[in-house]
Amino acid sequence: MSDTNNSKALQRLEAIFDDGSFAQIDAFAKSAGGDVEVAAGYGTVNGCAVYAFSQDITVDGGAVSIAQCAKIKKMYDLAVKTGCPIVGIYDSNGMKLTEGFEGLSAYGEIVKASASMSGVCPQISVIAGACLGTSALIANMADVVIAVKDADFYVSAPSDVTVEQSYEEGTVDIICDDFDSAAAQVKNLITLLPSNNLTPSSVLDFTSPQNFADDGADAMSIIEAIADVSSITELKGGYASSNCRTVLASVMGTTVGFIAFEGNALCPGCSYKAEAMIKFCDAYSIPVVTLVNANGVIKEKENQTLTALTKLTSAYSSATCPKISVITGKAVGIAYIILAGKASNADLTFAWDSSMASPLDTDAAVAFLFNDRLADGEDRKSLEKEYVDTIASPFTAAACGAVDDIFTPADTRAKIISALDILAGKRENTLPRKHSVK
Helix, strand or coil: CCCCCCCHHHHHHHHHCCCCCCEECCCCCEECCEECCEEEEEEEECCEEEEEEEECCCCHHHCECHHHHHHHHHHHHHHHHHCCCEEEEECCCCECHHHHHHHHHHHHHHHHHHHHHCCCCCEEEEECCEEECHHHHHHHCCCEEEEECCCEEECCCCCCCCHHHHHHCCCCCEEECCHHHHHHHHHHHHHHCCCCCCCCCCCCCCCCCCCCCCCCCCHHHHHHHHCCCCCCEEECCCCCCCCEEEEEEEECCEEEEEEEECCCCECHHHHHHHHHHHHHHHHCCCCEEEEEEECCECCCCHHHHHHHHHHHHHHHHHCCCCEEEEEEEEEECHHHHHHCCHHHCCCEEEEECCCEEECCCHHHHHHHHCHHHHHCCCCHHHHHHHHHHCCCCHHHHHHCCCCCEEECHHHHHHHHHHHHHHHCCCCCCCCCCCCCCC
């Protein structure tokens, strides 16, 4: 890699790091054909120590060579040793084919390094240009994938898949119009996330929201009424967004993960999305607040839905980070069990006074419980109201200990702050095992 300071790769790195803090590593290393096709180094991002690398498309098309792999591998090694996040900026036309199987082995070392670091230190990928084949695999192994709209990001080339499609299908977490916007997202994420899985997130300056949560509001509006002002970063915003929103934000300056449902039936997409979020938060001991408004489970795609729900249930029940569930609308059937139930290991389960918790949807419950009264000619609407006001009432759930507290929507932020405070010292021992099977 040339030691000049005007290469695009260096400019991209300097855009991420604090002014004057970036220091190159292996600036004078050479590849078989000359300069190494990547710039790498360390510095601070909003005061946090970070390692980063940036592929250089202007040097041999950014071809991934043995020397490039060695340079990137050194970043991973240093990041793990020092407990620091790593940021990878991808812009390469692919592997240097002349290096054959030695090149493949070098590629494999990066794959192994990324897998070993997963859940230990945050990894952020920025798809700034071409990111193809194995590079796409490595980039996608990161905790968060940010992509510029006009980039290329796919495994099998040639491909017609666009970044917008990848965003809509959940592969890309954040999509940006240009690299400067992507750099801003990196800085924000580095501030929200802890440096590693053994250190807490920084306590940030914050401004409390002026609005209160409202009954019937959409998921994002409720999050905005709970989270600190301007702290929200949505992940996978293009994927299953009509059913579920996943957000990193701060509450009283402390980083929190939000998983919020929009009132529809649980589907495979929103289940996978929620599973990914809770596993991400649990890896770094970030508290999870689940806003439950789910009307049971979709009746289509039975096997796919069952698999997705199984994975979501496993993720919730095995996560040891603080977990708070708030029933803001409907919690019907299996949706209640997975998202708000004590059996799924929620530490605290709250409910709005206007919410509903039911083993069945209202129509089916009335048909099952009040069949004789319906046959006698009683009005179905009246029976539905009776069911919602009695059996499906959150007060009925609270009477048997299934709900810990009931309050008005306007009290939500205050209740969440109190719960986060009391759960901050949570310690939970689990059975010795490598990992769950499903």
